[in-house]
Amino acid sequence: MAWFDDLRGGLRAVSDGLAEFYAGPYRAALRRAARDEDDLFMMLVMGEALGVPNPASHHxxxxxxxxxDRFHDWHRRMGMERSPVEGLSCC
Known part of the structure; x- marks a missing residue:
């Protein structure tokens, strides 16, 4: 059954190569889209503290x-040198 294991390893290598070939060019775009979604989610959650009225604040x-925990990275990425929330000094 050694030939079967060799065949399985070869097919896995081909599959990994094809996945890299097709998904590789879009990896940065997908990572950027996920980061943008995280930024929007952070804005929704922290909106009340930033002075933006949030109708779903109880949720x-x-x-x-x-x-x-992620607030410091977020406000730095948004271009704010210091924390925009008065009671939260993360810097």
């Missing part, structure tokens, strides 16, 4: 502790 309130 997003429980997500604040999770978002505080």
């Amino acid at each position: 997003t309130l429980e997500l604040l502790p999770v978002m505080y």
Whole structure:
């Protein structure tokens, strides 16, 4: 059954090569789209603290502790040198 394992390994290598060939050029675009979605989600969750009225604030309130960990990276990526939230000094 060694030939079967060799065949399986060869097919896996071809499959991995084809996946890289087709998905490789779009990897950066997909990563950028995921980052943009994360930025929008951060804005929705942190909106109340930033002064933007949020009609769903009672739903997003429980997500604040999770978002505080990523808040510094987010406001730096948005071009803000310091934290825009008065009570939150992450820098």
